[in-house]
Amino acid sequence: MAGERVPASGRSGIREVAAAASVSESTVSNVLNNPQVVAARTRRRVERAMEELDFVRNRAAGQLRGAPSSVVGSIVLDSANPFFAEVARAIEDRLVESGCMQLLFSSDLHLAREHQCLKLLEEHAVRGIIINPVNPQLDGLVRLSGRGTPVVLLDRSRGDTDLCAVTADNLRGGELAAAHLLELGHRRIVFLGGSITVDTISARRVGADRACVAAGLDPAEVLVDIRHAPAAIDGPEAAVDHILALRPLPTAIICTNDTAAVGVLRGLRRAGVSVPAGMSVIGYDDVHFASELSPPLTTVRQAKASLGRAAADLLLSDGDPGHRHQELVFTPELVVRASTGNPRT
Amino acid sequence: MAGERVPASGRSGIREVAAAASVSESTVSNVLNNPQVVAARTRRRVERAMEELDFVRNRAAGQLRGAPSSVVGSIVLDSANPFFAEVARAIEDRLVESGCMQLLFSSDLHLAREHQCLKLLEEHAVRGIIINPVNPQLDGLVRLSGRGTPVVLLDRSRGDTDLCAVTADNLRGGELAAAHLLELGHRRIVFLGGSITVDTISARRVGADRACVAAGLDPAEVLVDIRHAPAAIDGPEAAVDHILALRPLPTAIICTNDTAAVGVLRGLRRAGVSVPAGMSVIGYDDVHFASELSPPLTTVRQAKASLGRAAADLLLSDGDPGHRHQELVFTPELVVRASTGNPRT
DNA sequence: ATGAAAGCGCTAACAT
DNA sequence: ATGTTAGCGCTTTCAT
Numbered sequence: 001m002a003g004e005r006v007p008a009s010g011r012s013g014i015r016e017v018a019a020a021a022s023v024s025e026s027t028v029s030n031v032l033n034n035p036q037v038v039a040a041r042t043r044r045r046v047e048r049a050m051e052e053l054d055f056v057r058n059r060a061a062g063q064l065r066g067a068p069s070s071v072v073g074s075i076v077l078d079s080a081n082p083f084f085a086e087v088a089r090a091i092e093d094r095l096v097e098s099g100c101m102q103l104l105f106s107s108d109l110h111l112a113r114e115h116q117c118l119k120l121l122e123e124h125a126v127r128g129i130i131i132n133p134v135n136p137q138l139d140g141l142v143r144l145s146g147r148g149t150p151v152v153l154l155d156r157s158r159g160d161t162d163l164c165a166v167t168a169d170n171l172r173g174g175e176l177a178a179a180h181l182l183e184l185g186h187r188r189i190v191f192l193g194g195s196i197t198v199d200t201i202s203a204r205r206v207g208a209d210r211a212c213v214a215a216g217l218d219p220a221e222v223l224v225d226i227r228h229a230p231a232a233i234d235g236p237e238a239a240v241d242h243i244l245a246l247r248p249l250p251t252a253i254i255c256t257n258d259t260a261a262v263g264v265l266r267g268l269r270r271a272g273v274s275v276p277a278g279m280s281v282i283g284y285d286d287v288h289f290a291s292e293l294s295p296p297l298t299t300v301r302q303a304k305a306s307l308g309r310a311a312a313d314l315l316l317s318d319g320d321p322g323h324r325h326q327e328l329v330f331t332p333e334l335v336v337r338a339s340t341g342n343p344r345t
Numbered sequence: 346m347a348g349e350r351v352p353a354s355g356r357s358g359i360r361e362v363a364a365a366a367s368v369s370e371s372t373v374s375n376v377l378n379n380p381q382v383v384a385a386r387t388r389r390r391v392e393r394a395m396e397e398l399d400f401v402r403n404r405a406a407g408q409l410r411g412a413p414s415s416v417v418g419s420i421v422l423d424s425a426n427p428f429f430a431e432v433a434r435a436i437e438d439r440l441v442e443s444g445c446m447q448l449l450f451s452s453d454l455h456l457a458r459e460h461q462c463l464k465l466l467e468e469h470a471v472r473g474i475i476i477n478p479v480n481p482q483l484d485g486l487v488r489l490s491g492r493g494t495p496v497v498l499l500d501r502s503r504g505d506t507d508l509c510a511v512t513a514d515n516l517r518g519g520e521l522a523a524a525h526l527l528e529l530g531h532r533r534i535v536f537l538g539g540s541i542t543v544d545t546i547s548a549r550r551v552g553a554d555r556a557c558v559a560a561g562l563d564p565a566e567v568l569v570d571i572r573h574a575p576a577a578i579d580g581p582e583a584a585v586d587h588i589l590a591l592r593p594l595p596t597a598i599i600c601t602n603d604t605a606a607v608g609v610l611r612g613l614r615r616a617g618v619s620v621p622a623g624m625s626v627i628g629y630d631d632v633h634f635a636s637e638l639s640p641p642l643t644t645v646r647q648a649k650a651s652l653g654r655a656a657a658d659l660l661l662s663d664g665d666p667g668h669r670h671q672e673l674v675f676t677p678e679l680v681v682r683a684s685t686g687n688p689r690t
Numbered sequence: 691a692t693g694a695a696a697g698c699g700c701t702a703a704c705a706t
Numbered sequence: 707a708t709g710t711t712a713g714c715g716c717t718t719t720c721a722t
Contacts, residue, residue: 358714358715358716359715359716359717360715360716370715370716370717371716371717371718373716374716374717374718375717377716377717378717402715402716403714403715403716404716405715405716406714406715406716406717407715407716407717408716409714409715409716409717410715410716410717410718411717412716412717
């Protein structure tokens with residue numbers, strides 16, 4: 001009849017089920033993975049045994065045998081930032097459609113943390129990794145990919161590597177933002193970069209330059225670079241004091257993202273500067289709440305959901321017959337609202 | 346010298362390293378897990394072999410042997426909602442401190458999806474699960490916990506179960522919100538609940554009732570329940586039209602969370618109703634951007650980071666000698682800003 | 691300090 | 707349709 005009760009460790013495994021149903025382990029395995037191949041009667045018997053024993057399949061064991069893992073790792077700069085939160089959510093949704101799951105990490109712009117996460121993920125033999133890298137050097141990721149863990153870059157160009165990438169045209173985004181301000185008449189514009197080292201931001205900076213040139217202006221005279229502590233969420237707010245001390249006083253601020261713009265708005269309000277009369281502010285991403293800020297935020301919209309879904313798509317299709325490593329580029333879009341206006345004359 | 350090159354599957358394992366360093370597999374294992382026990386010379390030799398072979402440890406295999414998993418699953422209602430995003434971020438930080446990682450899921454208030462996630466997590470033998478459950482019945486989770494997967498409830502009371510829980514005093518929160526509005530003179534208040542079935546929300550609803558009673562008023566006359574499609578992010582905005590059609594016209598709206606409040610603000614703006622002159626709005630959570638909304642949002646603050654960290658703490662300490670299953674309660678706090686005011690007379 | 695051997699829970703040929 | 711056998715990559719007694 002039923003076999004032994006105590007299965008070595010806590011729960012009962014395939015072995016106990018086999019014993020209880022008087023079949024071999026492989027039959028149980030088949031019930032799990034190829035039900036059609038098992039006779040209906042035996043199958044029922046096995047299924048009953050599973051219920052009785054509270055059997056829970058251990059997938060980790062299966063993966064040891066070579067089955068592809070169903071967990072995917074994502075590393076973003078900060079998962080609490082609404083932009084990344086929305087992207088990650090889109091990734092999650094796509095993964096769930098394929099029965100996969102997402103291990104989500106925030107690097108906080110720290111190389112060491114990024115490194116640690118990558119190592120953990122590789123050791124856990126994940127199905128693949130989606131990453132918005134801090135490290136400007138891509139070779140570590142290329143090697144990782146070569147060792148068998150597919151990598152998809154998020155909002156980061158693949159450069160001359162053969163990695164997959166899903167990016168936004170950040171150069172264009174920066175250009176859009178700057179051109180908008182120039183058109184309004186601004187001639188002294190702060191480019192507030194959390195960390196210019198990040199590819200994404202530097203591309204936008206180049207775009208801003210380009211907009212100046214296109215307007216027949218000297219970027220060096222128009223654009224002022226201000227950095228704030230990258231990780232600090234109140235960095236942008238603190239940076240406002242710096243900006244207000246500048247002479248000649250700038251009339252507009254281009255922010256890294258909408259969350260940073262919120263900080264800037266707060267700082268300006270504290271300083272009694274009205275927006276846009278005293279200072280124009282432009283964000284980036286167009287997160288859900290951007291339109292309800294005070295004032296409604298002019299910003300550059302990113303296709304967050306598409307970005308995330310595309311990244312997951314690319315990752316999951318790695319290994320497919322027709323799969324080709326490629327770079328997908330999404331184009332940002334200027335959304336003019338009320339935080340930008342003509343400079344005070 | 347060096348052993349064979351091709352190690353069955355792609356990468357080289359402990360076996361290849363052992364061969365290359367002319368030691369046994371157990372010695373390699375010791376270098377990995379008990380370095381002190383290996384002679385410095387041999388250790389060096391092994392380490393060199395590892396480098397040469399690009400050895401990457403496979404932790405999945407280790408866990409098969411009974412090592413506790415280092416992945417924790419979290420299931421929230423919607424990871425893109427800034428409230429949960431911040432909580433999840435706090436969980437992540439605490440986990441990383443212990444070398445663990447977080448599998449993040451959104452149930453979107455769907456029982457089926459919650460169920461699916463739980464099953465996946467159990468099958469993957471995770472270290473434990475942190476969940477803000479949709480299912481009002483806790484017995485499934487109790488059984489899960491009994492089968493060996495520790496469960497910590499997030500923002501959900503443990504009731505009479507012996508699960509761990511980290512909760513907020515939602516009753517108090519609802520009371521704070523309603524009392525504030527009553528004090529301002531509102532006598533017709535909409536309680537806009539995404540889904541009253543969720544424990545969290547119904548507790549707040551009870552709190553609102555209590556505030557009415559405390560003010561000597563009949564809750565049934567003061568409070569109006571309006572529901573919007575739970576999952577739809579534009580539900581709250583759409584609900585505004587409903588609310589504005591009500592007679593007598595309510596003068597205030599209590600929202601489920603700040604994200605919903607953003608939708609309500611948008612809806613009101615579209616309808617040309619000014620806030621707070623035409624309608625008072627109160628949110629919940631006090632997310633980062635709440636203070637910069639138009640108008641700055643009155644809301645009930647939750648200790649998001651503490652909530653998340655405490656949940657992770659509780660989960661990680663499960664199994665510790667002095668560990669006791671318990672319920673931690675955080676107290677919310679009213680933050681009065683500019684979206685609430687006296688009703689138009 | 692190092693090695694030999696057994697096995698974690700499951701899958702996958704290959705029999706029967 | 708079902709069973710037998712041989713591992714996946716690593717850890718872990720227990721010897722030596």
